[in-house]
Amino acid sequence: MILPLNVKEADFIAACNKFQKAIGKQWVFSDEADLALYRDAYSAQWDDEDEPIPSLALAPKNTQEVQAIVKIANEFKIPLFPISTGKNLGYGSSAPNRRGDVVVDLKRMNKIIAVDDKRNFCIVEPGVSYFDLYEYVEKHNLNVFLDIPDPGWGSPVGNALDHGWGYTMGMYRDHFGSHCGMEVVLANGEILRTGMGALPGAKTFAENKYGYGPYIDGLFSQSNFGIVTKMGFWMMPKPEYYLLLSLKMKRREDLIPAVEILNYLEDSFIVGWPLYRSPLNPPHGKAMNPELKGYLTSKHGMPDLNKIQNYAIKNEIPYWQIDIPIYGCKETCYANMHYVQERFKVIKDAKIDIIQEFALPMNLEQKTALKHKVSLGIPNMEIFWLSTRGESLEPSDGHVWFSPVIPRDGKELLKCQDVYIQVFRDLGIESPITPFAHPRSWMYRAFCFMLAFNNSRTDRQSNLKMRHAYRTMVKVAAENGWGDYRAAPTFQDDVMDAYSFNNHALRRFNEQLKDCVDPNGILAPGRGGIYPKNAREQRFANKKLDALALKNLKLGRRV
Numbered sequence: 122m123i124l125p126l127n128v129k130e131a132d133f134i135a136a137c138n139k140f141q142k143a144i145g146k147q148w149v150f151s152d153e154a155d156l157a158l159y160r161d162a163y164s165a166q167w168d169d170e171d172e173p174i175p176s177l178a179l180a181p182k183n184t185q186e187v188q189a190i191v192k193i194a195n196e197f198k199i200p201l202f203p204i205s206t207g208k209n210l211g212y213g214s215s216a217p218n219r220r221g222d223v224v225v226d227l228k229r230m231n232k233i234i235a236v237d238d239k240r241n242f243c244i245v246e247p248g249v250s251y252f253d254l255y256e257y258v259e260k261h262n263l264n265v266f267l268d269i270p271d272p273g274w275g276s277p278v279g280n281a282l283d284h285g286w287g288y289t290m291g292m293y294r295d296h297f298g299s300h301c302g303m304e305v306v307l308a309n310g311e312i313l314r315t316g317m318g319a320l321p322g323a324k325t326f327a328e329n330k331y332g333y334g335p336y337i338d339g340l341f342s343q344s345n346f347g348i349v350t351k352m353g354f355w356m357m358p359k360p361e362y363y364l365l366l367s368l369k370m371k372r373r374e375d376l377i378p379a380v381e382i383l384n385y386l387e388d389s390f391i392v393g394w395p396l397y398r399s400p401l402n403p404p405h406g407k408a409m410n411p412e413l414k415g416y417l418t419s420k421h422g423m424p425d426l427n428k429i430q431n432y433a434i435k436n437e438i439p440y441w442q443i444d445i446p447i448y449g450c451k452e453t454c455y456a457n458m459h460y461v462q463e464r465f466k467v468i469k470d471a472k473i474d475i476i477q478e479f480a481l482p483m484n485l486e487q488k489t490a491l492k493h494k495v496s497l498g499i500p501n502m503e504i505f506w507l508s509t510r511g512e513s514l515e516p517s518d519g520h521v522w523f524s525p526v527i528p529r530d531g532k533e534l535l536k537c538q539d540v541y542i543q544v545f546r547d548l549g550i551e552s553p554i555t556p557f558a559h560p561r562s563w564m565y566r567a568f569c570f571m572l573a574f575n576n577s578r579t580d581r582q583s584n585l586k587m588r589h590a591y592r593t594m595v596k597v598a599a600e601n602g603w604g605d606y607r608a609a610p611t612f613q614d615d616v617m618d619a620y621s622f623n624n625h626a627l628r629r630f631n632e633q634l635k636d637c638v639d640p641n642g643i644l645a646p647g648r649g650g651i652y653p654k655n656a657r658e659q660r661f662a663n664k665k666l667d668a669l670a671l672k673n674l675k676l677g678r679r680v
Contacts, residue, residue, distance in 0.1 A: 122176070124176055156178060173218060175217050184304065203645065204226055211519075230350060233246075242354060244351060246278070265357065268293035290357065293356075312350075327354065363448060369400075376440075417429075447461075604619060
């Protein structure tokens with residue numbers, strides 16, 4: 122039996138009995154087979170003694186049952202870890218932060234409370250998925266859609282609370298920024314509504330963020346101050362027309378003026394999400410050309426930029442390709458396209474083509490043919506086919522995302538490539554980053570220059586080395602002013618530690634609040650690197666174990 126930290130077996134059993142009475146025995150999961158479903162499928166600590174596996178999972182059906190769970194947890198000092206749909210792969214999935222914490226699975230709370238296509242908002246519970254909301258909108262022929270991430274089985278509530286991003290216009294891509302209004306169960310079991318929701322009978326719960334007084338919604342994102350049970354979102358009206366352009370450029374340095382131009386176009390609401398990539402990267406399922414791959418290490422173990430550039434020009438391969446969507450009526454889309462073409466004339470040999478265009482609403486055949494379904498709010502699961510089990514040459518057991526935020530600046534991106542490549546060389550690891558690695562442009566007004574660290578379910582030494590590499594990257598990124606925005610439980614202490622201005626004033630302030638609103642430390646202790654006073658000795662617990670294991674590995678001892 123796995124027990125929560127510092128909880129006696131007798132108290133745990135007594136709490137289990139009370140949980141069963143509160144929400145129904147069938148919704149209290151304690152069997153090993155059931156709990157295995159709450160393991161992080163991509164865990165960086167797979168099969169380690171401290172792998173975060175829950176002792177119990179609870180599935181309440183409404184806010185009142187969440188309240189009952191919280192009150193019982195306070196009575197027995199049982200640590201809880203709430204999840205929405207638990208699809209946060211690469212960042213922890215459905216596993217708790219610590220081994221033994223009790224998962225509160227909100228999947229049964231799946232009501233779509235409201236969708237309004239005249240005022241363009243929705244209100245949903247945490248168990249609602251992007252698929253659920255999309256199907257509801259289509260069934261009722263509503264003229265709105267919600268910005269979505271990959272993949273579509275996640276929860277709008279869970280994704281927004283973890284600062285997730287999407288693929289349409291900037292103000293909608295910021296999922297937490299486009300939320301409006303929350304209902305939250307606090308650590309003492311009380312219900313709080315934020316913004317206009319604090320006004321009984323408010324008619325603008327999901328339309329005005331601020332209400333009256335301090336704006337506190339941010340306290341409930343990436344934190345452990347409450348369990349969100351309802352959330353409002355601003356939705357994007359469906360456009361009349363969709364136009365997708367493709368910009369191709371020949372030289373590595375062309376990215377610098379291109380980013381500057383696209384920043385202006387995006388911030389002026391002329392274009393939507395620009396998808397940056399490089400055709401020098403092989404298509405999914407294909408190996409990189411051996412000649413090009415050789416140039417990645419041909420200059421004293423580092424990339425030869427001149428040879429890579431010459432290879433691209435010789436083989437007539439664009440160094441960069443950027444897909445640029447435009448929304449509006451057909452006339453507006455074409456007018457904006459002509460303006461985009463005019464702006465990019467300053468880049469020599471830059472070429473812009475139309476690759477897709479559709480009038481909306483689209484039929485099923487058109488939706489199937491759509492190049493970037495997410496750009497029109499159509500959820501799917503294609504990301505897994507492309508990157509894991511479909512066309513991948515060497516499917517891995519999973520991955521952990523490293524996701525630092527960098528300036529939306531071409532020069533900084535090229536610098537970031539150089540820094541990452543040097544770090545991996547110093548670590549003696551083949552670099553997954555190349556001089557044509559592209560930024561993730563989901564974030565509005567910033568880039569995320571992320572990479573995936575592969576993990577293993579069979580090789581614990583490999584996982585140990587991967588964790589060391591990840592922590593090194595966190596440190597190096599911070600030294601360059603780049604901060605990870607989201608991390609798996611294994612690395613959340615490291616990431617929060619990097620946000621260290623004024624002797625960790627942010628962390629100290631968060632933990633002061635934690636001690637006030639959650640004195641028993643029952644809500645997700647350690648999430649986001651925020652610990653209650655009764656658990657602060659747990660900070661860096663897995664990092665300390667890893668340091669010992671690395672020392673033993675260097676001494677030739679078995680890990």
